[in-house]
Amino acid sequence: MEYKDTLLMPKTEFPMRGNLPNREPELQTKWEEMNIYEKVQERTKGRPLFILHDGPPYANGDIHMGHALNKVLKDFIVRYKSMSGFNAPYVPGWDTHGLPIETALTKSGKVKRKEMSVAAFRKLCEEYALKQIDRQREQFKRIGVRGDWENPYITLDKSYEAQQIKVFGEMAKKGFIYKGKKPVYWSPSSESALAEAEIEYQDKRSPSIYVAFPVKDGKGVLAGDEQIVIWTTTPWTIPANLGISVHPDLEYSIVKVNDKKLIVASGLLETLVKDLEWDGYEVTGTLKGAQMENIIAKHPIYDRESLVMCGEHVTLDAGTGCVHTAPGHGEDDFIVGQKYGLDVLCPVDDKGVMTEEAPGFEGLFYDEANKPITEKLQEVGALLKLTFMTHSYPHDWRTKKPVIFRATAQWFASIKDFRNELLQAIEEVEWIPTWGETRLHNMVRDRGDWCISRQRAWGVPIPVFYGENNEAIITDETINHISSLFREHGSNIWFEWDTKDLLPEGFKSEYSPNGEFTREMDIMDVWFDSGSSHQAVLVERDELQRPADLYLEGSDQYRGWFNSSLSTGVAVSGKSPYKGILSHGFALDGEGRKMSKSIGNVVVPNDVMKQLGADILRLWVASVDYQADVRVSDKILKQVSEVYRKIRNTFRFLLGNLHDFDPKVNAIKKEDLSELDLYMLVKLNDVVKKAKDSYDLYQFSSVYHAVHNFCTIDLSSFYMDIAKDTLYIDHADSEARRGIQTVMYEILVALTKLVSPILSHTADEVWPFIPGSEGESVQLTDMPEVVNFENVDELKAKWDKFMSVRDEVLKALETARNEKTIGKSLTASVRLYPNEETKQLLDSVGNLHKLLIVSHAEVADDKNNAPANAQEFDQVSIVVEKAEGETCERCWIVTPKVGENKEHPTLCPDCATTVTNHYS
Known part of the structure; x- marks a missing residue:
């Protein structure tokens, strides 16, 4: 007899090697054929809703690691919730309007923008966006993200645009929308206004100048031979100067330096002595800022006046305490200028070029005007000092080029009119991490009105008509009509049809007695687009609801989508559109550096999936502390692959040792199990509880560590090691062996379910190999329950x-x-x-x-x-x-008793008995 044939060795067709790059697409094809998303939704129908609302990525280019991190985190949550008593529909979305698509088309060389109509160009933009969506959709599906991919929401969809118009109209109805000329972030490179969310800060080298403004009329407070000193890093704004701001409560000194009398803040005098290199000086008098109010200075270049005004924005942080004020080029400047009745002078055009309102410098790009303006100040004796400094300066986040403050006529959402409601809504939201509340609170508290208009072609038009007197017309009738037209035809008609055809039939207005109307040609800020999704998606779609349970995006969205969604949501419904906010950090390279093609440290999701598989990428996401910035590299992914291998080997070992086990026939009752077997079920129970609690708290790294430790420590290094002898050597139906199989079966089923949200492909690969597994997919099951055991504390303490x-x-x-x-x-x-x-x-x-x-x-x-x-x-x-003693030929134990059985002289007594009774 060949004794090795009597051993019950593991048997399974579940492969040792994952071969994920090839096997995962096969599983995904199977999911599509079985309509897994629809089947999950059907199974969970009637359960309480859990809505994770997808923040739309921009439809341009391949997905990057930030996209992968974000979408996989969302998929963890949605998959877990659908296995935990909830109906969790997931509708992915895309943001499709805006400058990057316009730029991509014009840079291609195939599109001659200036030779076509706006409507024709917009159609090309739409075609481009839809192609990008198809491209990204396949990549997100390849990562294993489950969702309603055939019916996503897209901001260019007719229904979406129709709802966005409703949001605008409701805000206008409540008085939150207005048009005004005021300074906004302006991008000369984009030739458009920008919102705060579209600004990023980069270092810029700028001239730093001190300029003296002669006092023209001292109003009896000053003698008239003094000069007020200002400091600025934007010499190009000097032609726009209409005033000087001082703080009413600060003390100012009249300082005699050589033959000049200069006025600066007393608190900055010591610093200015060094910066302006005064060898000798004398303070001849002091006065409060309030005393200088309405004093008139002379513009250093032009024959016009510069009014001294009191402003609370003036500080002693830098400069001279006397602030150069150009109402057309700064928010504080504009506010104080309005208070004192100043004009809003803005001698810079859309492209950043100085106009005729800046005599002597017209035709120059604003940044190029710095040098001749400084030279002119030097020529007239007004320049006290010129140096250069590198400082943080606002840039257009799309073009990466500097922006300016520039006063133009724009449409605004008046944040100040409902700021208190916004702050109250923030308090009612659950924030993870908790610092998110403070961050958004401070942003809203300090935020100016939101500039929502853009001077571009590709976007949702601002639905405003103008009468013959140029008064804006926004009524329920016009809003409802335009919304209906967009739902039927799309927003392109705004640029194709005549104005009269866009108005309700027979529309009349006191603003246009002759029935002549024009329309606004600016489009809405893309943040208004995506920020309207709570209405255009959560309210529009029957399977969803507002507010959503969760918004989950990168930490940059506190100033972006979280902010714009809150603003439009509170304005329209009086409440936040989300109950909870969960944010994640950025994906960095292995050394903690930002990924950059120039450095060559970019890790591309598509490459990772081709080389290692999506489940390795997903397991990496589960392993990191995603609420901070996360690191990823080939070395890190290799370490994750090793963890995956251990988990997969655990599944394979369990499956191999259940090859002859039928849970309906062979399972041992809990009360008949050995203490060790019960102990392992208790340990499994702990893992189930830990994992489910961690999923509920969105702490996926705790799930990762709980499962990994259980596989490597409790199972591989302990239970599975001990169990081998019984599993292989005892006869098939021995109570000890069936007891171990019973425990292994429970462990296998529970682990497969627990890892399913994370290792979605591997779990579904394991599922059909499990004896007695029911259903087409583990995704169509619920999470394992936490089981109650008697005397559990004593059992755990003992073992x-x-x-x-x-x-x-x-x-x-x-x-x-x-x-x-x-x-x-x-x-x-x-x-x-x-x-x-x-x-x-x-x-x-x-x-x-x-x-x-x-x-x-x-x-x-x-x-x-x-x-x-x-x-x-x-x-x-x-x-x-x-x-x-001798070594037993069958079980390898060493004992003097080998040979006691004359029929089986090379076996120990236990093996001899087993062979005699079960294999003879």
Whole structure:
């Protein structure tokens, strides 16, 4: 007889190698064929809704690691919720309007923008956006993200645009929309106004100048021979100067320097003496800023006046305490200028070129005008000092070029009119991490009115008509009509049809007695587009609801989508459109640097999936502390791959040892299981509870560590190692073997479900191999339940204690192995000399040699009587010796009893009995 044929070795067709790049697409094809998204929704129909509302990525180019991080995190949550008692529909979306698509088309060289109509150009933009969506959709699906991919929301959809018009109309109805001329961020490179969310800060080298403005009329407070000193880093705004601002409560000094009398803030005098290199000076008098109000200075270049005004915005942080004020080029300047009745002078055009309102400098690009303006100030004796400084300066986040403040006629959403409601709504939202609340609160608290108009072609038009007197017309009738037209025809008609055809039939207005109307040609800020999604998606679609339970995006969206959604949501409904905000950090390289093509440190999701597979990418997302910035590199992904291999091997081992197990036939009742088997179910219970609690808290790295530790420590290094002898050597239906299989089955089912949100492909690959598994996919099941056990604390305490003793024995065996006393552990015999508490434990566990995987184990005496050659540990002293006897041919145990059975002389008694009774 070949004794090896009597061993019940593992058998499974579940492959050892994941081969994920090839196997995952096969699984995804299967998901599509079975309509997995629809089946999940059908199964969970009627359960409480959980809505994670997708913040729309921009439809341009391949997805990057930030996209992958974001979408995978969302997929974890949606998959978990659908397995945890919720109906969790997931509708992905795309942001499709805006400058990048316009730029991509014009830069291609195939589109001659100036030779076509706006409507024709917009159609090309739409075609381009839809192609980008198809491209990105396939990449998101390749990552394994489950959603309603056939019915996403797209900001260029007719229904979406129709709802966006409704949002605008409701805000206008409540008085939150107005048109005004005021300074806004203006991008000469984009030739358009920008919102705060479209600004990023980069270092810029700028001239730093001190300029003296002669006093023309001292109003009886000054003698008239003084000069007020200002400081600026934007010499190009000097032609726009109409005033000087001082703080009413600050003290100012009249400083005699050579033959000049200069006025500066007393608090900055010491610094200015150094900066302006005054060898000698004398303070001849002081006065409060309030005393200088309405004093008139003379513009240093032009023959016009510059009014001294009091402004609370003036500080002693830098400069002179006397602030150069150009109402057309700064928000504070504009506000104080309005208070004092100044004009809004803006001698710079859309392209950033100086106009005729800046005599002597017209035709110059604003940045190029710095030098001639400074030279002119030098020529007239007004320039006190010129240096250069590098400072943080606002840039257009699309073109990466500097922006300016420039007063133009724009449409605004008046944040100040409902700021308190916004701040109240923020308090009612759950913020993860908690600092998000403070961050958005401060942004809203300090935010100016939102400039929502853009001077571009590709976007949703601002639905405003003008009468013959140029008064804006926004009524319920016009808004409802335009919304209906857009729902039927799309917004392109705004640029195709005549104005009269866009108005309601028979529309009349007191603003246009002759029935002549024009329309606004500016479009809405793209943040208004995406910020309207709570109405255009959550309210529009029957399967969703407002407010959403969760918005999940990168931390940059506090100033972007979180902010714009809150503004439009509170304006329209009086409440936040989201109950919770969860934000994540940015994906950096392995050294913590921003990814850059020029550096060559970019990790591309598509490349990772081709080389390693989507589940490795997903497992990486689960492994990181995503609420901070995260690192990813080939080395990091290799480490994650090793963890994946261990988890996969665990699945394979469990499947292999269940090849002859039918849970309906062979399962052992819980009350009949051994203590060790029960202990492992308790340990599994702990993992289930830890994982589910962590999923609920969106702490995916805790799930990752709980599963990984359970697989490597509790299973691989302990239970599976101990169980091998029983599984392989006992006869098929032995109660001990079936007991272990029962536990392994429970572990396998629970682990497959627990990792399904993270390792979505692997879990679905495992599922059909599980004996008795029901349903086409693990996705169509619920998470395992936490089970109640009797005397669980005593059981855990006992076997946790045994585990610690076992660790000491393993150390002793390793030492003996290194000293060549033994080879494998089954060649060893151990004598244990425990302390009293440990002795009671060891006496109670039974089958000690099997638990320690040695051929012989005995509790010899107490610790105090251990021989000199014993290895000393905290709980037990241990003597390791080579086991006496022969090696059993079947189970490899070493015992003197080999050969007692004459029919099977090479077997130990236990193996001889098993073979005789079950294989003869």
